[in-house]
Amino acid sequence: MNWINALSWPQWLLLAAIPPAVLSLYFLKLKRKRLEVSSTLLWRKTLEDIHVNSIWQRLRKNLLLYLQLAFLALLILACLRPGWSGQDRIGERRIYVIDNSASMQATDTSPSRLELAKEKVKNLLSETASDDVGMVIAFSDRADVRQGFTKDKTRLLAAVDSIQPTNHPTDISEALRAAAGLANPGRSSFDNLSDIQVADAIPATVYLLSDGGFGDLGDSDLGQLKVEFLPIGETGTANVGVLSFAVQRNEDKKNQLEAFARIGNFGEEPVEFTASLEINGELVDASSVKVAAKQETGILFELEQIEEGELALKLDHEDALSIDNTAYAAIRPNKPISVLLVTPGNSALETALTTGRCQRIANVRVESPTFLIDSAYLANDTESLFDLIIFDQCAPTMMPESNTLFMGSKPPSLSEPKKDSDESKKPSEVALGEADFSKDWQFGPSSGPVIILDVNRSNPMTQYLEMGSVVILEGMTVTPPENGTVLMTSDSGPVFAVAPRGPFQDAVLGFGMLQSTSEGIQVNSDWSIKRSFPVFVYSVVEYLGGGITETSAPTVLPGNAIGLTLSNRFDNYRVVSPTGQKIELTRNNESRFTFTQTDQVGMYSVFADEMERPMERFCVNLFSGRESELTVASAIQMGADKIEATSNFVRARQELWRWILGVGLVVLMVEWVIFNRRIFI
């Protein structure tokens, strides 16, 4: 039996004042009812010996008072919170690691696994002695230290209470690393533990509360950590979940879409239910699905061609985990990239831009270099209508407000626009004749032949290119300005590079396919007849045009970051989450946006500036067999070690004060009944 003081000193003083108050109330008699009797003779005699006027004599045998005092005694006793603990553990360091991944939302234990885990941790906390220090870590696919080492149980309890379920998958390694870092010498601790006493690296016990939805932890070096695994959840909990869901074009029928889903049954019993497909909230198809125990099955929906839309697959099946019963997919807005090709004539390039795949993603407009000095072009920044402008053997007087690709020409200097002086000149002269030394881009002299030695495989534009067999007669070296990336290197130096320019990207190829000389147009390279050329053009259009190539919108796991390739034409985007929350995205120097707030499962839409229609969509789905699998692990494999579940370990501090308070209330009630009915005295 031990005690916990539940009240502060002022509260105790207040409580201590109540018994004297009760006693004094017994002396301050209540207002009496007047009753006429024949004679007070007998009453007087009766009261004579009671009226000895001794206080204690008066109090003697007053059951009501005793009951009230008994109630108060119980109240005081209850406030001391007597109880006993299962085990005596003094001065320990405990790390409570609580799983709040998606599978912990399962309702096989009421109200949910996470709530049960929190309850268990609270029990463990109440059991701890006052010298014990504790720490609370919540983890899903990342670890979150909710409370560093502290003796303050209130803070620990508050930290436990603050843990909310997430839709994230499970990865415990980070949490264990965090715990191990605090327990083992020579490891770094957390930075933000300044106000709490930082634990010295001494042995600690990790209470891992999880359903074990993580795999083999590998050789995690836990050092002095002692791990107690407390599995949460019922073993063998059945669940049905969507493991993948995608929409794609039918290869055979051009005008049709196919929605494909893989559904897994993680229970011991075969299940049969209806899967319904909704597009933009309207039911369009449904299919009966039968899945054998521990098996997966695929379902296919054929859809008519639609421009864009949000697809949701709903499994009409009640199970413990509902979050994986709905999957989302989106058909991307069909919005081709605008490409402007400025060329004096390049049939190979034009052909590469009009391949089937290219046409599907891009609208190409071909203009001759005279277009660049056309008044219409100069008057209203036509270039801002284009996502990508390809300058073949020519260059503008000033850089347009879009991504550019220069092939065999040099971009104008950014620092000194020479619009006026160039106006009289012919475009060809502008392009070729000017040996304009660009301050930002550095060009070497034209020399040849050029042999491509290396291709940057990490860039999407050049990753599929094979340049070994390409013959290039003449070319110049291209040195990008700061932050630029060299994509191709020849024997004499870089010949292809890409560099950011504000929100835009400029790519400069040091050689052209054709070359205009005084003798006419000559072929400069045989690349245009190689297979890699259309691939290169397609990649450039896709990458520099912010190309959207897939029918199906990308999908990520909850909590994972998604990279968004969005058109350069807008600087600000906003993402609308499934709950309607708007998150602003601002372009930095990167061409890709990275969006990380993907905690909610569902459909996310990306809107540009003020546009009504979404530019892009993506989905967050819990396509994780490990999370859908609700079976509770009986042990954790940690390298060679196996940590067995110790479910019976949670022996909570048995609190008595609620019972005592209850008995106190009963006493109070009995007292009241007796007072009113005088049933006994």
Next chain:
Amino acid sequence: MSTSLETANETSSSLLTPEMMSRLERMELVSRKIFRGRMKGERRSKRKGQSVEFADFRNYVSGDDLRFIDWNLYARMDRLYLKLFLEEEDLHFFTFVDDSLSMNFGEPTKYYVARQIAASLAYIGLCRGDRVSVSTFSTAGSPVVLRGKSNVHRLLGFLEGASANEKSPPMEEAVKKFCLRNSGKGVVVVISDLMNKSGYESAMRMLVAREMDIFLIHLLSPEELNPNVQGDLKLVDCEDGDTKEVSVSAVLLQRYQQTLANFIEQARSFCNKRSITYVPARSDQAADVLVNEYLRTRGLVR
């Protein structure tokens, strides 16, 4: 008999019903003592007198009435003896009813029952030709003295007209007046609840000193025997306004019962020591039952 029935009908009142009266007519008052009456009546007297019942002989002294000399005895003994006969006389019967305010309690009130008892006993006396004196504490100095059954209406008229009042003197004073007014001896029935703060003992002693055959009917109401009270009360004495604050509890009620038992026992033992017949009675008990059964067993009536 017809006259008695008629009388009963004529005088039927709330105090005495005809049935009660017809029952009472067959009874008679008994005294354990033999008193000298004032007039010739139906009872034996201490006095030797003229009757048919022989009592004793005594020596002749000069001046005695020659008619009572027993000549047969003179012939045998050659001495003069006088034959004495028992004298038959009437009985003096007094009822003395407490009319203090405390008698007004109970349902029916103690005073009503007391008057009923007094009327019953007085009626028996009237039927037997006894001298009946009826008075309350406040009329102790001027009792209604009646003789003969024909006066029953006066008896009832007096009793019905009487009411408990605050002018009623304390028992001691009332008894003193009573004794001064009634010099003769006889049977006295005092009906009271004895709820007198100054005590009843001295009053009773005064009566004992008159060598009267005393009956004390101690009349208590159910409220006094088993008080049905609850809670915190301020008890007010209806006679002197005295207040007592009580918090009713089982302990207190128990103690009250003890006090009451002591009070009754004290009265009983006081009376027994002084040859006073003590008759406890409840006001919720029918008066005729009391008269018929209790007083019969106590020997007041037969």
